[in-house]
Amino acid sequence: MIDALIRKKLGAFSLDAEISGEGFICRAGRYGAGKTTLMRAMAGLATLDDGYVKIDGSDVSSWPAERRGIVMVTPSSSIPHLEVDSHITWGARLGGRAPPNARVSEVKSRLGIDFNGRVGRLSLGMKERVVLATALLSPSRVILVDEAFSNLHERDAFIACYRELAKSAGKEVIFSSQVESDGSLADHLFVIEGGKTRRAA
């Protein structure tokens, strides 16, 4: 369950956004509407001028980014020197618990990861799959996907699959999109425009 109120000023742009809900959430908005700023503030990568971020009722607003259990995923998040299999389990191993092989295989096959090699050398779409799989297997409770579904082949099917996997792992996902119709792929839709959000579904 995510509950956040973010107020932040960046130069002439001022963000005043609210988001709350659970499950798989889509946040749609045009380029420059504030989606990335909002995600960074939630993840603890940018400071809030005012507001709060609560996960399952706990106020994580003053916690450092590495302790919030919120991971932000972008198309360039991948760690280039790791091999695919090491990368996917990296987050989990960071928490001290390597995921069982069966689980890793399941995630790999459902997300279409049937390739190997150094992640830095893969195509954008492959990198995105790897990063999304890594986030899924990590101990993070909340996954913020910022444009990281953008280079995928058969995107809608992938997102539906990711939604199921996230649900079964008990993780909340918020993904950003430029089109409101992506709301149909999610449990809830928030639209953000000029720094302000409204709930649309």
Next chain:
Amino acid sequence: MNWLRLISEGALVLLLIPIAVLLYYGFGPLRDSQGLSLLVLRSIALTLVSSALALAVNVLLFTPLAYHLARSNDRLSDALVDIPVSVPHPIIGVALLILDSPQTPTGHVLLSLGINFYNTLLGLVIALVIMSGPIYVRAMQPVFESRDESPEYFARGMGAGPLRILYSVVLPDSKSGLVSASLVSMSRAMSEFGSISIIAYYVLQYPFYGVSAASVTIFNLFSGAVPGGLNAAVTASAALILVALPITLGAHLVRRKNHD
């Protein structure tokens, strides 16, 4: 007519004239076997060894600082880094003398623990670390600053703290930047004179037994403190340049390769 190119190359040539002069005269008209004597060769060896040791210390000690400065907005620390190299170098040598002097409380403690800076390899390396460390930091900062932060944010979100991120995410992917910064810093250490002429004019312990760093030896040959004279000093300088050149050029080649 590309005036920018012409003026640039001209300025560069001016800068390189002293080096060319030394190489030409040192191996040519003024060549003196005293300048390639065992004393000189051992000095060059000491310079190489001590600079390499200083480099190892720099990498271990200052890489986190370079990363911190690259990723945070710590203006105070950033300003302080340049201080050691903006004072006359001999006074850094004097500072180390005072620190480890039997007449000061700090010296009492250090000497009672057997830590002696004066005319030792330890003192030499410490002086080199102080003088070349800031160069290393300044060279590594842009290596870190120019990286996309997304993988670092990603690792943080999954629970990695900043130091863990430096070692597991950033450094494995910054190898050529690290090599380039290391070579620049080592070149700086090899050219040091002022601070080491005070704190470690000679290195008295095994395996050096009275050898000085190359810069000091060349000065000795020039001033007559060691019999030699101008010709020997010039020849020794040429020899040192030949040894130092690959290191400086190596830094540049690695940087170029990194950008391609």
